Amino acid sequence: MSLSKSIIFSAIQPSGQLTLGNYIGTISHWMHMQDIYHCIYSIADLHAITVNQNKKLFRKNIFDTLALYLAVGVNPKKSIIFLQSEVQEHCQLNWILNCHTHFGELMRMTQFKKKSKVNSSNINIGLFNYPILMAADILLYQSHKVLVGKDQMQHVELVRDIAKRLNFLYGHIVTVPEVYIPNINGAKIMALLNPNNKMSKSDNNINNVIFLLDNHESILKKITRSVTDSDNKIFYDIKNKPGISNLLNIYSSLTGISIAVLENMLMNTTYKHFKLLVAQSISEKLLQLQEQFYYFKNKKNYLRDILDFGACVAKKQAKKTMKKIYNVLGL
Incomplete structure (x- = not known):
């Protein structure tokens, strides 16, 4: 990869099936970014253990996540793909950043407050400390x-604040680092039955979520049942029409047609017909992805080789950063 390219980092937890929200908001952009940026893609298994994991299922999820990375077009010859826990420098830098982060800063993190309510029986320090490990993930690769x-x-x-503090x-x-959100409208896909909440793979109600491995029948059923409203007019209004706005986000992201154009096109379309169009566009996109996924899923040795090579390359960059930080700290 060219050293003149900017470095872009992204990671996903292998904590279950990835969703349409993961695809539209993040991984659908990965293939196109490979020729523009020096791309580093991590499978964030350390982040995933803030929730208790079944060992056998956890390992399966790790390799399934890698197969999905490849299925959307991530090329291990162009991008670095690695398993977070196989580069120990993440944990080393995590501790150093702990010592440069204020308690009050973590107390302000809204995701911790939300997750604490969902996981009230397991509010562990890792859940609280999650953003600092995320900071280590990002800063380690400059x-x-x-x-x-x-x-x-x-x-x-918070990562930016920590980085500025270290540099000062x-x-x-x-x-x-800067935040990069390539698709503003589609960056946050909402739950189908509760469009005021984000679509999440950990949702207790599977009818809220389109999983990347769902078949057409399941997709059609979930989209047909999705919450809309009673006026049968299709236009984008996130406050008053969150359900229809969410479906417009999905349809626009998958077809590449702007929401403004879709509003014109769908002016005389019923909600029922619109839902059929959305379901069809999802099914067509996911069928292509699933064919690739099952192809790579069965290549166990190839998947392992990718992780081994990726960890080796990632570790070289990580060591450079850690050497610099150890030097200034006197370690």
Whole structure:
């Protein structure tokens, strides 16, 4: 990869099936970014253990996540793909950043407050400390940009604050990253039955979520049942028509047609017919992805080789950053 290219970092937890929200907001852009940026894609297994994991299922999810990365067109010859836990420098930098982050800063993180309510029986320090490990992930590779969904923007602002603090104290030792959201409308896909909440793979109600491996029948059923409103007019109004706005986001993101054009096109379309159009566009896109996924899923040795090579390359960059930080700290 060219050293003149900006470095962009992105990561996804292997904590279950990825969703249409993950696809539209993040991974659908990965293939196109490979020729523009020096891309580093991590499978964030350390982040995933803030929730108790079944060992066998966890390992399966890791390799399934990698197969999905490849299915959307990530090329291991162009991009670095690695498993977070296989580069120990993430944990080393995490501790150092702990010592440069204020308790009050973490207390302000809204995701911790939300997740604490959902996981009230397991409010562990890892859940609280999550943004600092995220900061280590990003700063370790001197990332210029971070591809995240809108819900992660507060975390990236904290990463920027930590980076600026380090640079103020020790000179310019880390790059201050910028948030990169390639698709503003589609960056946050909402739950189908509760369009005021984000679509999440951990949702207790599977009818809220389109999973990337759902078949056409399941997709059609979920979209048909999705919450809309009673006036049968299709236009974008996130406050008063969150359900229809969410479906417009999905349809626009998958077809490449702007929402303004869709509003014109769908002016005389019923909600029922609109839902059929949305379901069809999802099915067509996911069928292509699924064919590739099952092809790569069965290549176990190839998948393992990719992770081994990716960890080796990632570790070289990580070591450079850690050497610089250890030097200024006197470690």
